[in-house]
Amino acid sequence: MPEERVVRVHLTPDRLTPELLAGSVAVVIDVLRATTTIIHALAAGCVAVWPIAEVEEARRIADGMRAGRVLLGGERNGVPPPGFDLGNSPSEYTCVRCKGTTLVLTTTNGTRALLRAAAAARTLIAGFVNYSAVCEQLAEETCPIDIVCAGYHGEAALEDALLAGALVEFLCEHQAVALNDAARLAWDCFEHHGRVLDGALEISAGGVHLRRLGYDEDIRAAARVDQFALVPEVRHDPLRVEIGAVGIVKSRWLQ
Numbered sequence: 001m002p003e004e005r006v007v008r009v010h011l012t013p014d015r016l017t018p019e020l021l022a023g024s025v026a027v028v029i030d031v032l033r034a035t036t037t038i039i040h041a042l043a044a045g046c047v048a049v050w051p052i053a054e055v056e057e058a059r060r061i062a063d064g065m066r067a068g069r070v071l072l073g074g075e076r077n078g079v080p081p082p083g084f085d086l087g088n089s090p091s092e093y094t095c096v097r098c099k100g101t102t103l104v105l106t107t108t109n110g111t112r113a114l115l116r117a118a119a120a121a122r123t124l125i126a127g128f129v130n131y132s133a134v135c136e137q138l139a140e141e142t143c144p145i146d147i148v149c150a151g152y153h154g155e156a157a158l159e160d161a162l163l164a165g166a167l168v169e170f171l172c173e174h175q176a177v178a179l180n181d182a183a184r185l186a187w188d189c190f191e192h193h194g195r196v197l198d199g200a201l202e203i204s205a206g207g208v209h210l211r212r213l214g215y216d217e218d219i220r221a222a223a224r225v226d227q228f229a230l231v232p233e234v235r236h237d238p239l240r241v242e243i244g245a246v247g248i249v250k251s252r253w254l255q
Helices: 034-043 055-064 110-117 128-139 158-174 181-203 205-212 216-222
Strands: 005-010 025-029 048-051 070-074 102-106 122-126 145-149 177-179 230-235 240-246
Touching: 005 158, 005 181, 025 110, 025 128, 025 158, 034 048, 034 102, 034 110, 034 122, 034 128, 034 216, 034 230, 034 240, 048 110, 055 070, 055 102, 110 122, 110 145, 122 128, 128 158, 128 216, 128 230, 128 240, 145 158, 145 181, 158 177, 158 181, 158 205, 177 181, 181 205, 181 216, 205 216
Parallel strands: 005 145, 005 177, 025 122, 025 145, 048 102, 070 102
Antiparallel strands: 048 240, 122 230, 230 240
16 A cells, blocks of 8 residues: 555644654645735735734835835734735735735734744645645645644634645545544535635634625635636745746646
8 A cells, every 4th residue: 555645734833843844845824815915916926925923023124125126015903004015905916016026924824824834845825716736736745744724813714724624635535645633624624615615714703804894805815716826835045935836737626
């Protein structure tokens, strides 16, 4: 029998350590909205995204880059901090705003998860919007896979678990895998809610919060499966996210 490939889901990033991630491929998920926004920004022409943990740190780094073309984007509790160029809505990241720029991005949950997952041998950025492209990258890998969900204020997020479960299902269909319990929970979640994606995202805690703020379109944008054929990937020295791969051979989504 072929050796089983380890696939772990982390429903929040709180217990991630460099030791745990050593030698693995990490996939970072923050469907509402950081990873969706990163994918949109790179597709719109940003040359790189710098994920930053704190608002003041992001301001300082962006100010230090003002000699070049830089955008300062992100949110706290769903809304852009004062003085930011853009928020965390995917639709804000247009070709007109983004082409040739570097985005300095800080968000409540997503950029923190990304920074914790950056210790992996390879770190990819996933959303529903690039689902099949991510699947094809994972299919080519032989290392253990750690799927890292950003969560929502320290708790598991339904929308992140759904995407994690979709990735688990794809991997289970194509190779022998050894799953942790969180991976099985995410897979079960996807089996129950994957065919009603828009509705599931709307009823999640993050979705309810965005709707209260008037960001209904952000939810719909996050649920557009396979809108893009690119996979962002973490680069180091300095730590940033750039386009790592482009292309989809075929859709891997539900038929």
